[in-house]
Structures are given as structure tokens and as C-alpha cells.
Amino acid sequence: MHIALIGASGQAGARILQELARRGHSVTAIARDPARIAAAPGVTAVAGDLFDQAALAERLAGNAAVISAVHFTASDPEKLIGAVRQAGVPRYLVVGGAGSLEVAPGKRLLDSPDFPAAYRAEAEGGAAFLTRLRQEKALDWTFLSPSADFHAGERTGRFRLGTDQLLVAADGRSHISFEDFAVALVDEVEAPRHSRARFTVGY
Numbered sequence: 001m002h003i004a005l006i007g008a009s010g011q012a013g014a015r016i017l018q019e020l021a022r023r024g025h026s027v028t029a030i031a032r033d034p035a036r037i038a039a040a041p042g043v044t045a046v047a048g049d050l051f052d053q054a055a056l057a058e059r060l061a062g063n064a065a066v067i068s069a070v071h072f073t074a075s076d077p078e079k080l081i082g083a084v085r086q087a088g089v090p091r092y093l094v095v096g097g098a099g100s101l102e103v104a105p106g107k108r109l110l111d112s113p114d115f116p117a118a119y120r121a122e123a124e125g126g127a128a129f130l131t132r133l134r135q136e137k138a139l140d141w142t143f144l145s146p147s148a149d150f151h152a153g154e155r156t157g158r159f160r161l162g163t164d165q166l167l168v169a170a171d172g173r174s175h176i177s178f179e180d181f182a183v184a185l186v187d188e189v190e191a192p193r194h195s196r197a198r199f200t201v202g203y
Contacts, residue, residue, distance in 0.1 A: 003189065004028040004060045004089070006048065006068040006080070009036035011152070012095050012178050013069035017043065019155075019182040023190070030059055053079045053086065060087035065189055069095040072125025077132045085138050093189060095181075096145040098174070099123025100130055101166040101200055109148060109166055130198055142194050144185050146176050147202035153177025159184060159201050167202030176202045 003020060007013040008029035014037075020027050021040035029037045030048035037045035048059050050070060056079070060066050066084050068075075084092045099110035099119070109115065110123040126145075133141045147167055159180050160167055168174045184201040188194060 001065070001189070002026045002028070002063045004030060004063040004066045006030045006050070006056075006066065007070035007095075008045070009033065010069055010071075012146075012150070012181060014038060015178040015182040016067060016069055016095070016185055019179075019186045020189075023186060025186075025189075028059060028063060030056075050075045051079055053083045056080075056083040057086035060084060060089055063087075063089050065089065065091035065093060067093045067095070067185065067189070071122060072097065072129055073122050077129045081132070081136060081139065090140050091189075091192075092139045092141045093185060094129065094133065094141065094143045095185070096130060096143040096198065097123050097126030098145050098148045098150065098166065098200075100127035100198075101145055102164055103166050140192075140195055142188055142192070142196075143198040144181070144188065144194075145198060145200040146181050147174040147200065149173065149175035150181065151175065151177060153179055155179035155183060157183055159203055162200045162202070164198060164200070167200055169203045174202055 008017045009031040026042045029043050029045045034045040034047050066089050101109050103109050130143050
């Protein structure tokens with residue numbers, strides 16, 4: 001499958017790129033500095049400006065799906081969504097945030113009194129992005145939220161999926177590795193189960 005990956009040099013993006021390459025997909029890997037994108041079979045590294053919608057659309061054209069793995073505070077949802085639509089790519093998958101997941105009915109993680117102030121702007125940006133996607137009529141979108149602790153780790157292939165509620169493991173932790181997140185996301189690319197929906201992954 002031909003897939004465009006925006007943010008291919010970031011923590012999550014690099015692992016998603018590895019997973020796509022591992023499974024034999026052809027990837028247009030987009031980053032501000034393409035020199036930071038790891039070389040792999042089937043991967044074409046290109047430069048891309050998230051705020052130049054027309055130029056980004058040119059990079060995305062001809063792919064079967066687009067994945068974006070970029071910080072919400074460093075991007076504009078309207079320009080990203082607009083570029084995907086302008087490129088004529090039907091599927092759009094987004095690396096989401098955990099802040100908009102519910103910890104109790106009607107209560108989001110980011111509404112918790114002890115939610116870290118350092119992550120609030122990013123979490124609120126992710127929640128706004130999800131709200132915008134839920135209004136989107138043209139694209140077949142998917143928003144995958146990680147668990148609260150999103151960290152470097154191992155690719156185990158063993159995890160749980162959920163919908164809008166934060167997943168918490170038996171030991172009380174809510175966590176997922178970048179590597180296993182990538183497995184769950186590429187599984188969704190290959191066999192869509194969450195069309196026009198948000199889902200989450202955790203241990």
C-alpha cells in the first residue's frame with residue numbers, strides 16, 4: 001500500500017515508519033528535516049511544511065492513506081485536513097492524545113485536577129482536533145489515542161483496544177509503548193475497524 005506519513009522523524013512517527021516498512025508498505029515520509037528520517041526499504045524521505053497546505057497536498061497525492069504524527073501545538077488542523085482533502089486521499093489517520101479520553105462518564109483525563117500543566121496545551125489541541133474530525137464529512141478518518149503514559153519501549157504485539165475510555169492495566173498504570181502503538185495503528189491501516197471514529201490502545 002502507498003502511504004504518506006507526516007511527522008516521520010518524531011518519537012511516534014519514527015516507530016510508525018519502522019512498522020510500515022517492516023510490513024512492506026511504500027511510504028512517503030514527510031518531515032521538516034528529511035535528513036532525520038531513518039532510511040528503510042520502500043521509504044522515500046521528503047521535506048514538508050505543515051503550514052503550506054498546497055505544497056503538502058502535492059506530497060500527499062497518489063497515496064491510499066495519510067497518517068499524521070505531529071504535535072497539535074505545532075500544526076493547524078484545518079491545513080492538515082485541507083491538504084488531505086485537496087490531495088484526494090480518502091483515508092486519514094491521526095496519532096491522537098490521551099487527554100480527551102474519559103476517566104469517568106463525561107469527565108476527560110485533561111479535566112482531572114492533577115493533569116500536568118506542561119501537557120495541557122497539547123492535550124487541549126488534541127481534543128480540539130478530534131472535535132474537528134467529528135465534523136468532517138469528506139474524509140474516512142480515524143483518531144488513535146495512546147494511553148496516558150506514551151513512552152519508548154518494546155514491540156510486543158500484545159495490548160488491548162478501547163474506544164473513548166482511558167485504559168488502565170491491572171497494576172494501575174495507563175501506558176503503551178511507541179512501538180506497540182505503531183502496531184495498532186498499522187493494523188488499522190491494513191484492516192480498518194474504526195472508520196470515522198476514535199479508539200485507544202493500552203496494556
